[in-house]
Amino acid sequence: MSAHPFPRHGAAPRLDIAAVARAALPHLPELCRRWLPGGKQIGAEWTCGSLAGEPGASCRVNLRTGRWADFAAGQKGGDVVSLAAAVHRLTQAEAAERLAQMLGMGGANHGR
Numbered sequence: 001m002s003a004h005p006f007p008r009h010g011a012a013p014r015l016d017i018a019a020v021a022r023a024a025l026p027h028l029p030e031l032c033r034r035w036l037p038g039g040k041q042i043g044a045e046w047t048c049g050s051l052a053g054e055p056g057a058s059c060r061v062n063l064r065t066g067r068w069a070d071f072a073a074g075q076k077g078g079d080v081v082s083l084a085a086a087v088h089r090l091t092q093a094e095a096a097e098r099l100a101q102m103l104g105m106g107g108a109n110h111g112r
Helices: 017-035 080-088 092-102
Strands: 040-042 045-048 059-062 068-070 075-077
Touching: 017 045, 017 080, 017 092, 068 080, 075 080, 080 092
Parallel strands: none
Antiparallel strands: 040 045, 045 059, 059 068, 068 075
16 A cells, blocks of 8 residues: 555644745735725834724834834734734734735745
């Protein structure tokens, strides 16, 4: 009998979250407009009221680096994947997978 060609027990190849974050960075202004619609761009930052996307100034996303913070809620992150995870209440892996699909990067084995 030959070896099984797929991982067993539901194990899937790991997605390179850092690669997804780098690929998503050029799209961050568009993503912020979609995910945080009540906000606005001020210089190199997207500013809004919270991760729910209402108007205000308590939440900021650096459009050059992807670093973000919701100062009122005490939440922060370092890249587009962590922002997507926080906004959509997903795990890092789920957020990276959805972003990879959105960006046309393929499945979880992209880059392997």
